[in-house]
Amino acid sequence: MSSEQEVKDWLPPRAGLALVGAIFLLAICGLVYELIAGALSSYLLGDSITQFSLVIGLFLTAMGIGSWLSRFVRNHLIASLIEIEVLVGLIGGTVALAGYASFALSELYREVLIAQVLLVGALVGLEIPLVVRILRELESLRITLANVMAADYVGALAASLAFPFFLLPQLGLARAGLLIGMINVGVAGLLYLWFRPALRGRQLRLQLGILGSLLILATAFVFASPLVQGFENRMYQDEVIYQADTPLQRLVLTRWRADLRLYLDGHLQFSSIDEYRYHEMLVVPAMAAARRPARILILGGGDGLAAKLVLQHQSVTHVDLVDLDPVVTMLFSEREMLRQLNGDALRDPRVQVHNLDAMQFLEQGESRYDVILVDLPDPSRPALAKLYSRSFYGLCLRRLAMEGVLSTQATSPFRSRQAFWCIAHTMRAAGFEVHPCQTYVPSFGTWGFVMAARGPIAIDRLRPRIETRHLDHSSLQAAFVLPKDVAEVETPISSLDDPAVTQLYLRGYHQYLR
Numbered sequence: 046m047s048s049e050q051e052v053k054d055w056l057p058p059r060a061g062l063a064l065v066g067a068i069f070l071l072a073i074c075g076l077v078y079e080l081i082a083g084a085l086s087s088y089l090l091g092d093s094i095t096q097f098s099l100v101i102g103l104f105l106t107a108m109g110i111g112s113w114l115s116r117f118v119r120n121h122l123i124a125s126l127i128e129i130e131v132l133v134g135l136i137g138g139t140v141a142l143a144g145y146a147s148f149a150l151s152e153l154y155r156e157v158l159i160a161q162v163l164l165v166g167a168l169v170g171l172e173i174p175l176v177v178r179i180l181r182e183l184e185s186l187r188i189t190l191a192n193v194m195a196a197d198y199v200g201a202l203a204a205s206l207a208f209p210f211f212l213l214p215q216l217g218l219a220r221a222g223l224l225i226g227m228i229n230v231g232v233a234g235l236l237y238l239w240f241r242p243a244l245r246g247r248q249l250r251l252q253l254g255i256l257g258s259l260l261i262l263a264t265a266f267v268f269a270s271p272l273v274q275g276f277e278n279r280m281y282q283d284e285v286i287y288q289a290d291t292p293l294q295r296l297v298l299t300r301w302r303a304d305l306r307l308y309l310d311g312h313l314q315f316s317s318i319d320e321y322r323y324h325e326m327l328v329v330p331a332m333a334a335a336r337r338p339a340r341i342l343i344l345g346g347g348d349g350l351a352a353k354l355v356l357q358h359q360s361v362t363h364v365d366l367v368d369l370d371p372v373v374t375m376l377f378s379e380r381e382m383l384r385q386l387n388g389d390a391l392r393d394p395r396v397q398v399h400n401l402d403a404m405q406f407l408e409q410g411e412s413r414y415d416v417i418l419v420d421l422p423d424p425s426r427p428a429l430a431k432l433y434s435r436s437f438y439g440l441c442l443r444r445l446a447m448e449g450v451l452s453t454q455a456t457s458p459f460r461s462r463q464a465f466w467c468i469a470h471t472m473r474a475a476g477f478e479v480h481p482c483q484t485y486v487p488s489f490g491t492w493g494f495v496m497a498a499r500g501p502i503a504i505d506r507l508r509p510r511i512e513t514r515h516l517d518h519s520s521l522q523a524a525f526v527l528p529k530d531v532a533e534v535e536t537p538i539s540s541l542d543d544p545a546v547t548q549l550y551l552r553g554y555h556q557y558l559r
Contacts, residue, residue: 063239064176065196067232071130072200073207074229075169078137079104080208081222082162085144088218088295088310089154093426103159104166111170118175123240124247126175129168130233131254137165138226138262141218142272149276173197209292217290219273223266230258281308287380291372305386306488307348309373309422316488317386320350322515323454326484326494326524328354329516331416331452333507334496338415339363342444344403344432346420347373349387355418356393357511364396365414371400403432407440415446419453423550424464430544433468438475442499451477451497458483458493458531461553465493467536467546472497474538480504482524483531484515491531 079100086096118125140161147157173193180189212221234255237244244251265272277285283299283306290296297308305317315323328351332338339362341355347368355361368374377383378391378398391398399406403421419441424433431437441451453472458465458481469479477497486492496502504525508518516524527533539546 061180061192063236064180065192067236068173068176068193069196069200069203070228070232071133071169071172072197073204074133074137074225074232075165075172076201076204077208077212077225078133078140078165078222079162080204081141081218082144082158084213084290085141085218086158089144089148090311093428100158100162103162104169107163107166108170111167112174113170114167115171115174115178118171121247122175122179123236123243124251126172126179127233127236127240127244127251128254129171129175130236131230131251131258133165133168133172134226134229134233135258135261136161136168137229138223139265140165141222142265142269145219145273145276145280149279213290214292217270217273217288219269220266223262223269226262227259227266230255230262234259280311281306287376289372289376291370293370293372296370296372296376305382312422312425313488314422315348315350319487322484322486323489323492324350324354325509325513325515326482326492327351327418327420327452327454329509329511329513330482330494330496330507330521330524331418331450332358333510333521334450334498334502335415336448338450340412340414340416340446341365342414342417343367344406344417344419344421346418347377348383349374349377349390351418351420352390352393352396353388354511355416356388356390356395361395364393365399365406366391366396367399367401367403367406369400369402374398374400404437404440407437407444410444413444413446413449415449417441417445417449417451419451421454423456424468424539424544424546425550427544427547430539430547431541433471433546434539434541434544435471435475436541438472438477442476445499447499449498450502453495453497455481455493455495456550457489457491458527459491461550462531463534463536464546464550464553465531466534467539467549469495469533470536471539471546478502480525481527481533483527484524493531 083097083100086100087093090096143157143161144154148154176193177189216224237251237255274285274288277288277297281297281299283301285297286300287298288296294310299306303318307314337360338358339360341361341364343351343364343366345368346352346366347370352364352366355364374391377387390396421432422429424430445451455465455468469481472495473479478499478501480496480502481493482496483491483493505522507521509516536549537545
């Protein structure tokens with residue numbers, strides 16, 4: 046029987062509405078798989094722009110290949126469509142689990158990701174041509190294409206809203222993918238029930254495929270959380286005690302004996318064993334250099350560790366802490382072990398937490414600060430590079446009191462020497478007098494900072510104003526004497542239009558890790 050005769054003989058009433066509705070749901074599923082693959086690669090490999098660009102490019106290319114391959118599907122169009130949806134749900138639904146497994150257990154993560162994206166993309170590319178060929182027997186091609194494409198685009202909009210605002214924060218990547226996979230297979234089941242008379246001779250195979258796939262996906266959904274935690278235990282070596290996919294990043298806390306570590310998108314943020322070395326270098330010199338540090342601004346630092354040191358200074362009357370991710374600040378203000386670590390700094394009445402973008406906060410307000418502490422993630426991707434741009438430091442200068450002091454972390458001068466000096470040069474271009482320095486943090490290695498003000502700072506007169514574990518007068522002076530192998534080098538200025546700091550940062554780390 047030809048495909049056209051099959052369609053004419055067996056299309057039930059309102060078949061067009063059913064198929065257009067199916068396309069709407071399938072569009073949601075397809076885009077969510079794409080978003081999950083891109084987000085997972087960003088978490089595991091970093092550089093979200095590159096990862097999403099590669100995933101989107103591969104997915105769209107595969108869709109084109111799938112559309113071209115649809116010409117070879119000549120008979121049993123409805124059965125073929127159902128089979129395709131079962132496969133899409135099974136492969137796409139497990140994309141996150143397979144990604145975690147391949148990253149933790151092998152060196153084949155990229156290969157597995159590319160294979161899944163190409164397979165899912167090709168299968169998704171088959172969908173619309175088959176649906177159009179089925180529906181053209183009911184209405185003109187003009188109306189068919191309009192309805193199908195409209196449903197596809199509206200479904201894509203629904204997916205783009207559901208993923209960041211519901212699926213990711215409520216379920217996480219792995220369970221979100223599995224849920225969408227079950228919806229995908231569920232659509233196949235509904236199509237089977239709707240078009241059952243047209244499926245004679247294939248009913249048993251389709252039933253087994255649909256029910257078997259739903260069973261696999263549902264079982265994986267139930268056990269997804271312990272599976273992901275097991276994979277992450279292997280990835281991070283230490284025990285994972287907390288994990289969350291926020292709309293902004295992947296957050297993981299690990300513990301080994303007394304060592305508690307925070308990772309954001311796979312990058313270590315601190316180790317509780319030696320974090321005091323990092324935070325003392327960030328906070329203590331700037332607080333010592335300011336004439337009377339009363340009003341303090343902390344950009345980043347949602348863990349409250351910088352705030353803990355700031356609050357030990359008796360002159361401090363108010364602290365604004367700006368961290369974009371509310372999950373981080375909530376976690377470090379509610380969990381007992383984390384509150385002990387930061388001295389309950391985030392609950393101190395002098396501290397006001399703002400869950401805003403740092404640049405947006407600087408642009409909106411007018412109040413000035415005696416000390417600004419910039420404790421933001423490394424400029425590992427363009428989205429973060431704006432927080433190391435001349436425009437950003439210009440805003441910092443505008444919000445700094447006339448005799449105020451700014452201190453920022455500036456990545457490793459040893460591993461990424463050019464990025465370190467690019468940060469210092471960019472601050473200088475914004476109007477600061479800069480004083481680069483470094484300290485040794487065992488979990489990080491040699492780490493760089495830049496202290497800056499409107500005019501020169503008398504480094505030789507600096508003495509800690511609080512009791513410290515790492516810095517004293519002598520070690521503080523020594524921190525500003527940079528060895529020959531990290532001495533100043535020429536670099537471009539990083540701007541919003543040309544995020545040079547990210548390029549230099551990535552280049553430095555790639556060369557270091559060779």
